[in-house]
Amino acid sequence: MFLTPSDRLSRIKPSPSSVARARVLELMQQGRQILDLTIGEPDFDTPGHVKAAGISAIERGDTKYTGAAGTIELRRAIAGKLERENGLRFEPAQIFVGAGAKQVLHNAFAATLNAGDEVIIPAPYWVSYPDMVLLSDGVPVVVPTSVDNSYKLTPSELEAAITPRTRWVILNSPNNPTGVSYTRAERRALADVILRHDGVWLITDDIYEHFHYDSGRSISPVEAAPELIDRTLIVNGVSKSYAMTGWRIGYGAGPAALINLMVTLQSQTTSCVSSISQAAAVQALNGPQDFVAQCVAEFKERRDLAMSILNTVHLLRCVTPSGAFYIFPSCAGVIGKRTPAGRVIETDFDFSMYLLEEVSVAVLDGAAYGMSPSIRLSFATSIDIVKTACLRIKEACEALT
Template sequence: MTVPASPATFLAAKRLGAIGVSEILKIGATAQRLKREGRPVIVLGAGEPDFDTPDHVKAAAEAAIRAGQTKYTILDGTSELKAAVAEKFRRENGLNYASDEITCGAGAKQVIHNAFMATLSAGDEVILAAPYWTSYADMVRIADGTPVDVPCREADGFRLDADDLERAITPRTRWLLLNSPSNPAGAAYSAAQLRPILDVLIRHPQVWLMADDIYEHLSYDGAPFVTAAALEPRLKARTLTINGVSKAYAMTGWRVGYGGGPRELIAAIAVVQSQSTTNPCSISQAAAIAALSGPQDILAERRIAFQRRRDLVVDALNAIDGISCRRPEGAFYVFASCAGLIGRRTPEGTEIDSDSAFCRYLLERHDVAVVPGSCFGLASFFRLSYATSEQNLREALRRITNACKELS
């Protein structure tokens, strides 16, 4: 007699216990489901420019395909891509990196992940300035590290306070991750605002700095962009400066990011990447070279468009009773407070008891998808991405205005 096999029990790795799929992706999936059902949902949750990849970048990719550049490359970037990255760092940031001080991966996100995997041991701490991009904390956890949230006050422009940083540092602190301009708040640091933070790091030589500069080219009102390793050369030897082509050149799907740092760190990152993806896509590397080395006038044109959208959104939100919104210095998000709406009720009598409840209400009743601030480590706020057309923004803002008027 054949005994039927018992059903297999799946056991996930313990490291995944506190980690889930990004809440932003979940909200996006729900919004897409509602759209398939015929709902006129406007999605303002994605961190993706609505502009197209520049034509000369597409042409470079097509030429690479025709030339047969479809094989494996050096695992952390071709010599040509590394040369383009090095020239970008020199030209725009005043930073000099040799080829073995540069890593290229499948997006800036992979570079961050690789760096944590290459440096963190169980119990090592990474300081995150909250609000922060949702993936930061989970990438720390999946590398067996411990994320340490340091809340940043709205009154300080959601920028990290040097005294708060000093208090958060312990003997286990390995990294400070700083994103400027930031996701989700659009907060950016001037040289004067960054200096006190760097002074703290100088006093703590065991703490390295990860500077996520992915929104570098989306700084508004004529404010110059500042990156830490250029401002404080004494920290360059323990700073990983990360960037990519996704946001500036509307190349999110091409998946190319890069970082510059000390060669020992870059070599360790290469070990991690060699056992995961190996090289970034060869065609995408050719496209990234064209983006970094070709005409740059598109950056200013798109920055102006994003700044105009920012002002449209901020002014409209601040006209709504119960919502307040600071004017961010960069990126393409606003991080607005909905604290004035907490405790109000929907027409059906449901209490808005959190930022998550407010965002659900906007999506389920008014067909606007935004992301609650609690996903970014700071509650009673919501993030709205204005990386979409002005027509979509105006309609979404009209719906949000009406949604708030319905609350009592």
């Protein structure tokens, strides 16, 4: 007899970005030269001093279980980072270490949601948010934003979405997939809405915090509204800023009562995160930070080059990303157009497949991010690939009739 999947699993689907990546790799293995703009991780190597810290942990025997919340050394390093960079004070007991920011988010939902509880998710959104909510018996309440407002949630849109069942609001800034960032004033205005509703908490996903290309820096909501700190979970990690995606270290900082719930869940699932990765993360946070600045400078150069080309494509409408390493063009202008082969482009998925098949450029369709018709391009790859791929996209658009 075939094993029947649980009802819980039937609510979710595989990550679209993982599926797309698998398809790109499959085509590459067949000999196709694909320019891959689906990548969601920095193309740089982990800094040498961070790798050395991991090797040193192995050599001195730091290869045992740690506490479920993470090592005290790492939680102190995280607390130090939050105070040094964000002006926020947390005790180690208010910090949780997970296997990437994704597990931190999952544990927060699994530890706090009951059937029917609602989580407000502005669209476009990171592909995993709705499925993680569904996996924890919650209800994702997707609130579409507008390209005319640079894909930012407004206070009135947030207010209209809140109901007595609302438990969480998720804000991701700089955003994946749009790259847009909220200003301090915009964050304050959204925080004021949440503060008017006692039972509503905020998750601020700050994983792209350091990838900020305009003046100033990315501001956390609790910096803009300190009185919200008792109802906020800050989610971050070392994956993006230090090119450590495979090390799987994310963290959450919030009220101790919430952190304790997440730790209890962790104690009965993964037990803890790799002790070796935790040692490396301590060095990433406490060590030299010049690597981060170098990465940001290179990403800004790539962004500027990509935008200089894409802004000349009249069928696409782009909002200049102020952070992260993604561009999210609206492709409404290509819908209904015909390819040179005579096929009609009816959806953004059709357009992404057209780019893949005709000019060997891999992008992700906006439907995966809750906003169609759009595509997501990542510039977390070499500047030569970024330039060539954007020129090919322009060529492909000009070939439509």
